[in-house]
Amino acid sequence: MNLDFSQIVPSIPFILEGIGATLKFVSVSILLGLILGTIFALCKISNKKWLKWPADAYTSIFRGTPLILQLMIIHYAVPQLFQYDIPVFLSAVLAFGLNSAAYVSEIIRAGIMAVDKGQVEAAEALGVAYRPMMLNIILPQAIKNILPALMNEFISLTKESALVSTIGYLDIMRRAEIVGSQLYRNFEPLLFAGLIYWVMVFILSTIGRWVERRMRHSD
Template sequence: MNLDFSQIVPYTPFMLKGIWATLEFVIFSIIIGLVLGTLLALCKITKVSFLKWIANAYTSIFRGTPLILQLMIIYYAIPQLTGYDIPIFLSAVLTFGLNSAAYVSEIIRAGIMAVDKGQMEAAEALGVPYRPMMLNIILPQAIKNILPALLNEFITLTKESAIVSTIGYLDLMRRAQIVGADIYRNFEPLLLAGAIYWIMVFILTKIGQAIERRLRQGD
């Protein structure tokens, strides 16, 4: 086998910087996905048919089209219509945040529907307004039930973040490609990138499991 990992040693610091570059936009995307996904989930269970239709249409569009297509539309197509060039980082955050929101909304909706309806009826009977009831009674219970699914969505988001390399964002994957082109060897930098992705996902999985155990102990 024609392998020589010594050649990528000088490039290791350059590639390691891709970890923060990756996590930076993933964290912002997760925040957008959580906030917007929660709002969409609430719209899906509301009695207002117009809001329900908008939320369902949004979810259908973002779940029914490829993520890379959404990224290309935001980075390349929208500037064509608006005349404004969207920065690479902002394009990545918007694409992944909006896409994640569609999946998060379904996860949260399922969690809310799984909460005993008697609790909602009891809160309504006591005169608790809808917003405090959702924030203080229903959502906390739903989050506990759907935490594993949410963590899995965030882990998937971290892995799929490599797609942003297609628009030139200097994430871990893009840096591995640059190193491969510079030394005319692709296997070694790509293998290193794969190992780093695996370590990140492994750490996130362990953190998620620890949080899940903590919440269960608090029951």
């Protein structure tokens, strides 16, 4: 086997810089997806069809098409329509945030629907308005039930973040590809990038299990 990891040692700091770039856009995407997902989830459980139908259509479109296609449309096709050269970082955040929102909305909707209806009836009997009832009673209980599913979504988002290398964003994957093209050796830098992703996912999974245990013990 023609392997020589010593050749990528000088390039390791360059690849490691991609961790910050990856975490930066993934964190913003997760926040965007969580906010929009919560809004769409509330629209889906609404009795008003003019709120429910657009939310359902949004989820169907973003869950029914490949993420890489959405990324390409936002980065390459949308500028063609509006004559605007969209920055790579913004393209990545919009594509991953909007895609994540579709999945998060279904997760939160399922969590809300799983809350005992007696909670809603009790709140209504006490005269609690819809908004404070959702924010203070229903959503906190739903979050406890759906936390594992949310963590899985965020972990998937972190792994899929490697797709942004296709539009030139200098994340971990893109930097590993650059090193490979410079050295004419691709296996070593790509394997090192894979190790970084594995460590990131392992840390996220550990944090998720810790938070889940804390929330379970707080009941």
